[in-house]
Amino acid sequence: MTACDAEPFGLAHGKHEGIDIYKVRELGFWLYLCSDAVIFSLLFATYCIMVGNTAGAASGSRVFELPTAFFETVALLASTFTFGLVTLSAARGERRLTIGWLVATFVLGGVFVGFELSEFVRLIEMGAGPGKSGFLSAYFTLVATHGLHVSAGLVWITVMVAQIMIRGLTEPVVSRLARLGLFWRFLDLIWIGIFSIVYLPGVL
């Protein structure tokens, strides 16, 4: 992996030619993430088309609250940072620290999902549920798809904590941890699109 880069030119050649199964798995997971990005881009496009179709129901400036979007952004960004600390701890083989930062990431991700669920409940209670207009359908589809991804990430974090506790930081476990890291960072990247396209223009 990174150790190969440090070797003199030529000596590392054989290693680069050989198949590194974990590199292949990471590339395969990257393919999945890019296809997921295409799905999200189409949900974004649908939202952009539907944003004006409020059918007499609530528009974005009436239903969105800037503080909620801000706290969700802070929670997700902080969790991306704590996952960086997971990666660093795992690379140094520090098992307890790795688990600790994973738990911190889980808590921040849980706070994010909690904010999102409370916002959905608030909207539905004020009569702005997903069935009210094209705008609200597109909004709930886009944001809830992202929220479901984050929830799946929370399950995955739980599984990884169990694997580290039972098996330790073995090569397959660290490799899975790296792919979970890619997934988690990807979700923060999608969230940048959500607050830039949905919430910020919505409250204007």
Add this chain to the structure above:
Amino acid sequence: MVLPPRAPPTLGSYVLGLALAIGLTAIPFITVGLHIGSRTQVLAVIAVTGLAQAIVHLRYFFHLSFDTSSRENVMVLLFAVLLIVIMAGGTLLIMSDLNARMAA
């Protein structure tokens, strides 16, 4: 976009990425919250800071660059961007064109 050679992730790179991301998040939220500038200006600020933050994330959190160890990943990403431009951009173009024709 030519990025510097890939470095192994360090605490410094994550802290720098976090600081840049916080700044690029704060700017659009403050602009919108305090109603600074016209609607077009605010939307431009949101677009520029959003794109900049996406690049910061790819550089400092994903550690993507154009060296040999992540070239395939960058190629796949560029192909996905091409698909997104064709599919999402095409959707927006066709639907806005239809909207203009129906409204006219």
